[in-house]
Amino acid sequence: MAQTFLHTLFGPGARAMQAAAGSRTSYARMEADAGPVDVLTKRELDFIAARDSFYMASVSEDGWPYVQHRGGPTGFLRHIEGNRIGFADYRGNRQYLSAAHLVADDRVSLFLMDYPNRRRLKIIGHAHSSEGPADIAALMPQGYAAEPERAFLIDVVGFDWNCPQHITPRFTEAEVRRASQPLIDEIAALRTRIAQLEGTAS
Template sequence: MSSSFHVGEQWVQTRAGVREKAEQIGNRMIRPFMSEQHREFFAQLPALLVAAVDSEGQPHASVLCGAPGFAWSPHAALLSIEARPQVDDPIAPLLHPRAAVGLLGLEWPTRRRNRMNGRIVESDERGFSVAVAQSFGNCPKYIQARNWQATPRLPGLMLEGDSLDQQWLTLVTKADTLFIASQSSDPQGGGVDISHRGGPAGFIEIGGDGRLWMPDYSGNRLFNTLGNLLREPRCGLLMIDFSSGDLLHLQAHAEVVWPEQYAALGVTPPPGAERMLALTPGRWMLRRSRLPLAFALPQFSPFLPKAGV
């Protein structure tokens, strides 16, 4: 029987003891087309998270913005996006016909999110269109609700470098939200994906080993991201400064760390962590004042784990 998941996802599902349940969920919710509800959902959004992969196989994550309606679905198997990244955006040269992409729509005030992965079939100076390979919804766990309004911003400097840098450490250590781009070239179920990760402010810590340590909480049990990282540990991180509109694009190498490894590595997991993700930082770009949206203070998710629980 064919599966909705590639071998990396299946391995993590088996390791977590949810293989059969995950297959049942996948067969029910992962579709090669968008439902009418999802088509309407994307057309309401002011921003769309995007993942793409460069010629060396390195995933990158970014965000595209426009007036609601800039993303729309002419029919259930296609999503059109009337927006192009700025020239210094790491995904700018990657959105070409036949390129695999991962898309994530997030309705910030309501915590709703839907994902769509596929390939670009058309691209021009106005935008691009993506043929649906996988479309499915995600639960609202760990998303911080934020009201937004469009705001013009004068783009600031673009800074870049390699490895840990003080210029972006404060953004990371205060963050409550991260987006991670990953990919698998597996012939069965492979592709590009972008996923949301959220937690209490400061849920990402800088370890003594120079890696970023992030808890992996209980989610939809499909393990799309971890399954991808098992097959291809390179990933692309996007972090947003919701006050200034700064965008941090960070390449990283990921290792999934299971509880039985904690003692040897000297790891003390935070409350609620089922496992940890250790991210070795690589090349980075910090693009100042780029997100043309202003956000109110967050309403933290009621699902966030609490100390001592």
Template sequence: MPQSNHYHHLMFGPAAIARQKVDGSYTAYGSQTERPDDGPTPLDTREKAMIRALDQFQIATVAETGWPYIQYRSGPKGFLQVLDDHTLGFADFAGNHQYVTAANLDHDDRVALLLVNYPLRQRLKLYGRARTVEAADDPELLDRLKKIGDMTVAATCERSVVIDVEAFDWNCTRSIIPRYDAAYLAELSEVYQRKAGEREQELLQRISELEDQLTQSSTHRSDPGTPS
């Protein structure tokens, strides 16, 4: 089955395709637009795992002035939630009250998300159409998005943001500088400590077995046997 080409149709306009032809990269990229648009691409297992593992991302919207606006979002791991194969959602925590992202979505629902997992050096660009849902209009949705696993977000949340995914594209890992936060290092430390404990128990068991063998050998050598 060929790769979905919806991303290519969304991102590669005539100017991009012209540059690709000059550069020699058209076959790898722009040529995907030669067949009809496959339409919105569903999220698969790999994308869902990436999304659920993140505690931060960047979201870009289009201002009424025509300028792009990028906002950094963070929260507990998994606060960007996968609602189904085509839909994401997150609770909009109260911020500096500029309301640029929310206002932008009122007139242009197109968004781009940049998702990066620094320890694993993974980077995913995701495109979709987003809408805001005020808390008073759908409190149940906001309550759902505030629940992350066994915990509930205590921060003030003013609205829900729901994103209908159109397309995504995985970037290469070449230029990603890995970074490790305290939680990730603590998790690694726990794994290593557990493995070290298991190896220690194996070593102690082996030492005990060797001591038993030495004791038995010493007992046999000290046996006087039958006098001549």
């Protein structure tokens, strides 16, 4: 049975270091209060649907961790049902590192970042790829100019929200444009008004 994020990742070594640092009591209380499964709620699903990129870590056959950036249109990482999410894998450099890793070890870790609001959602789960046309079609964003090669399906085991400490706010071009548009409109209106006044004066 799937366990929570804390139950899965807090091994003996982490618990020992927490005890030495004096933080074990609070974390033990969190573990005791957690249920047997971390269930994705509307809060997590809304956050996932608003992302246009994330980072996914997998492990090679030799135990080496590998982190890959995944991107696409907003909402390309989708909720399928229950605790399952997925995304279309686009044809790229054909190294197939993530896809190959999952054959030997299906465990993955995802980092989803909201830089403007300094929020971060960490997800762990079991993943597998599918080349089935139905799976790919269900996850391929409409109108996106990329060639899908497979679908990645992830059964979420647990998740954790992080504090905003050390997350530097970053903004996309579209976000900067939306924030500055009122000022741009005001400047344009003032220029128009100045031109009108100058025309009247002459």
